[in-house]
Amino acid sequence: MNYTGAISSKLPNVGTTIFTVMSQLAAEHDAINLSQGFPDFPVSKELISLIHQNMKSGYNQYAPMQGYLGLREQLVNKAYELYGRVYDAETEVTITAGGTQAIYTAITALVKDGDEVIVFSPAYDCYVPAIELSGASPVFFELHAPDFKLDWNEVKKLINHRTKMIIINSPQNPSGTVWSEEDLKMLDNITHDTDILILSDEVYQHIIFDDQKHQSIARFPNLADRSFLVGSFGKTFHATGWKVGYAMGPSRMMKEFNKVHQFVTFAVNHPIQRALATFLENPDNYMHISEMYQKKRDLFVEALQGSRFKIKPAAGTYFQLLDYTNITEEKDTEFAKRLTIDYKIASIPVSVFYKNESPDKVLRFCFAKKDETLLKAAEILHKI
Numbered sequence: 001m002n003y004t005g006a007i008s009s010k011l012p013n014v015g016t017t018i019f020t021v022m023s024q025l026a027a028e029h030d031a032i033n034l035s036q037g038f039p040d041f042p043v044s045k046e047l048i049s050l051i052h053q054n055m056k057s058g059y060n061q062y063a064p065m066q067g068y069l070g071l072r073e074q075l076v077n078k079a080y081e082l083y084g085r086v087y088d089a090e091t092e093v094t095i096t097a098g099g100t101q102a103i104y105t106a107i108t109a110l111v112k113d114g115d116e117v118i119v120f121s122p123a124y125d126c127y128v129p130a131i132e133l134s135g136a137s138p139v140f141f142e143l144h145a146p147d148f149k150l151d152w153n154e155v156k157k158l159i160n161h162r163t164k165m166i167i168i169n170s171p172q173n174p175s176g177t178v179w180s181e182e183d184l185k186m187l188d189n190i191t192h193d194t195d196i197l198i199l200s201d202e203v204y205q206h207i208i209f210d211d212q213k214h215q216s217i218a219r220f221p222n223l224a225d226r227s228f229l230v231g232s233f234g235k236t237f238h239a240t241g242w243k244v245g246y247a248m249g250p251s252r253m254m255k256e257f258n259k260v261h262q263f264v265t266f267a268v269n270h271p272i273q274r275a276l277a278t279f280l281e282n283p284d285n286y287m288h289i290s291e292m293y294q295k296k297r298d299l300f301v302e303a304l305q306g307s308r309f310k311i312k313p314a315a316g317t318y319f320q321l322l323d324y325t326n327i328t329e330e331k332d333t334e335f336a337k338r339l340t341i342d343y344k345i346a347s348i349p350v351s352v353f354y355k356n357e358s359p360d361k362v363l364r365f366c367f368a369k370k371d372e373t374l375l376k377a378a379e380i381l382h383k384i
């Protein structure tokens, strides 16, 4: 007989991520896939040929554990130019296998058994499992559609002696909202007399609309002194499949981060890191991404005028929420499934990003797609 001893799960309430579930359903039903966030248009030819050149030049062995120094230097320059913070390329930047690995590593390196971590819901789905694997408890602050408005006095009430970390995310996935300078000042205000650390997920920092300024944690010296800043090249250069991102932070925090990083992944794809370092030398390669996505947001929103969905245009990210209150009473998980199977259009139900069921009737649609894909999607959505 085969051995079938019971497995005691460390994550008993976790199933397969909604992104995989919905992308699979979209593929099975041949639906337009606006669920999982990934672009359907090509990566810069120049960037691809830089990778190729680096491979041909023989950079095919391990990169340094913290990442190729030339790339870390470019990130340091960029953070200084854009946000005015001086990071040390040697000790305060590490290149990771995507934003997700940076987030996992930051949490597991510093959050301990019995700690609490404040998370804003809807929360991107990789935060909570990393907190739970560290033996800590997530403490949720819920925000709701359509404004996802934040009351800092209420957030402050969640802080106690067990609060180890606060995770923030602006531009925010899945809501598409953006935090203001005032929000970051309030965050400073409620944390400055504490030892609380901050994890700032800024993977959509270059996708922000209507001339707003990205309020990076790096613009606020007191906050930056206690924060990990996480970024992603996949989001910025339409290359989510490369899985290259980074974490930056004060050396005392990054020292602990690297202790975990070296055993989670050791080092990240070397030729791609070298290519990215060269590509980042020209700010034109990332400073116009917002314009490109704003046009796509506007095209999608415009094409949906007259449909039964209610729309508040996204302020950042490449995700647009559509409110379906006027269409059906169904739960978003059911409605998203039905749209995929019956109408051949896949989206992400937003309630899965809350601990308990959310009363909001909203679905998330990714607009990082060719114009023709967006127009085809809008045509379908008009029929619903």
Ligand code: GLN
Binding pocket: 017, 019, 020, 035, 036, 037, 038, 173
């Ligand atoms: N970040 C992507 C999204 O929000 C998904 C990434 C993933 O599939 N893990 O859609």
